[in-house]
Each structure stands twice: as structure tokens, then as C-alpha cells.
Amino acid sequence: QSALTQPASVSGSPGQSITISCTGTSSDVGGYNFVSWYQQVTGKAPKLLIHEVSNRPSGISNRFSGSKSGITASLSISGLQTEDEGTYYCCSYTNTSSLVFGGGTKLTVL
Amino acid sequence: QVQLVESGGGVVQPGRSLRLSCAASGFNFRDYAMHWVRQAPGKGLEWVAVISYDGNYKHYGDSVKGRFTISRDNSKDSLYLQMSRLRVEDTSVYYCVRVAAMGLDYWGHGTLVTVSS
Numbered sequence: 001q002s003a004l005t006q007p008a009s010v011s012g013s014p015g016q017s018i019t020i021s022c023t024g025t026s027s028d029v030g031g032y033n034f035v036s037w038y039q040q041v042t043g044k045a046p047k048l049l050i051h052e053v054s055n056r057p058s059g060i061s062n063r064f065s066g067s068k069s070g071i072t073a074s075l076s077i078s079g080l081q082t083e084d085e086g087t088y089y090c091c092s093y094t095n096t097s098s099l100v101f102g103g104g105t106k107l108t109v110l
Numbered sequence: 111q112v113q114l115v116e117s118g119g120g121v122v123q124p125g126r127s128l129r130l131s132c133a134a135s136g137f138n139f140r141d142y143a144m145h146w147v148r149q150a151p152g153k154g155l156e157w158v159a160v161i162s163y164d165g166n167y168k169h170y171g172d173s174v175k176g177r178f179t180i181s182r183d184n185s186k187d188s189l190y191l192q193m194s195r196l197r198v199e200d201t202s203v204y205y206c207v208r209v210a211a212m213g214l215d216y217w218g219h220g221t222l223v224t225v226s227s
């Protein structure tokens with residue numbers, strides 16, 4: 001199972017909005033509404049931001065939102081804050097009953 | 111509060127075996143499927159294995175299939191990963207992860223496994 005495709009890096013200024021894409025295939029992202037997103041700060045374990053494409057766990061800011069169209073899922077962050085810096089990973093369930101992650105996108109808040 | 115604490119990592123030679131453990135607390139462990147996810151130094155996340163809440167279903171990533179075995183002991187609130195025929199490329203931080211609503215909602219702090227001669 002090949003990794004999902006994410007941009008290596010994105011950047012934005014405080015207060016701005018950014019979107020991170022996650023492209024898969026019809027065997028993973030396109031075939032199931034089981035896409036999740038994680039934030040990882042250096043040296044820490046990943047943190048769940050979004051599950052099932054667009055659902056936020058309790059305690060996650062509504063500045064984070066998820067969507068999907070075809071084989072591409074997206075994570076949007078509005079009102080960027082310096083604390084949003086980190087690496088973001090998407091993850092999808094697949095047709096072989098496994099999970100596959102994206103390569104990660106490093107977010108820099110300038 | 112939910113806690114997942116991994117242990118058992120260390121330095122091991124290629125071809126040898128190692129067993130990781132994960133102690134769960136703060137939730138009803140027997141109600142949840144559990145995963146192992148790993149991360150090589152400076153690299154991204156890689157899914158390793160999943161086990162159902164009752165241990166009857168197990169599934170593995172292609173890179174570890176036939177070499178790693180996931181198991182659990184619900185009476186001890188513990189998850190395990192038996193790793194055999196270890197390779198240099200298995201060097202990673204291994205995370206114990208709970209799954210809920212198709213999201214990996216709680217992660218341990220991870221345990222580092224280094225495979226080196």
C-alpha cells in the first residue's frame with residue numbers, strides 16, 4: 001500500500017487560513033469515509049484532529065476542519081496561530097483492511 | 111484519564127527478537143481495538159498492526175507480516191507486540207494507539223527500538 005500524497009510543507013501568517021491536501025486512490029481515500037488527520041509537534045506523539053473525514057473530537061478547536069472530494073481529502077486551518085506549527089498527517093482505511101498514512105506536511109507559521 | 115505506556119524498547123541485533131508491551135489505564139481496555147504505529151527517526155508514520163477488542167481479529171502491515179505478532183491480555187489491560195527476525199529498517203519509535211470512531215484517539219509516548227549490529 002503506497003503512502004498517501006501530501007505536500008511536504010505549507011506556511012502562513014498568523015490569522016491566515018491554510019489547506020493541506022491528501023491524495024490517495026479509490027482503494028483508500030476515495031473508497032471510504034474513514035479519513036483522519038493528526039498533528040505532531042516535534043518530540044511528541046501525534047494528536048487526533050479529525051476523524052471520519054470531517055468530525056472533530058471534543059476539545060479540538062473549530063478552527064480545524066476536514067473535507068473530502070473523490071480521492072483527495074483536505075484539512076483546513078483558519079485563524080492560524082503560532083501554536084499550530086508542527087507536522088500534519090492524514091490517514092485512511094484501505095480495501096485491504098489496513099491503515100495508510102500520508103508522508104506528512106510541515107506547517108510553518110511565519 | 112486515558113494513559114497508554116509503552117515499554118520494552120532498546121537496542122537489538124539484526125535477526126533477533128524483542129517484545130514490546132503497552133499498559134493501558136483510564137478506560138475500559140477490553141472494549142477497544144488497539145493498533146501499533148511506528149515512526150522511523152526523522153520519518154513519517156507507518157501503520158504496523160491492529161487487534162480487535164477481543165483479540166480474535168489481527169491484521170498486519172506488509173512490511174511486518176510474518177515477523178511480528180500482536181496480542182493482548184484484557185485481564186491485565188495490556189497490549190503486546192512480539193517482533194522477530196528484526197531488520198535494521200525496523201528501527202523506529204513504536205506507539206501503542208487506541209482507536210475509536212475510526213480515529214486513533216489516544217497515543218502512548220512511544221518506545222524506541224534500535225536494530226543495529
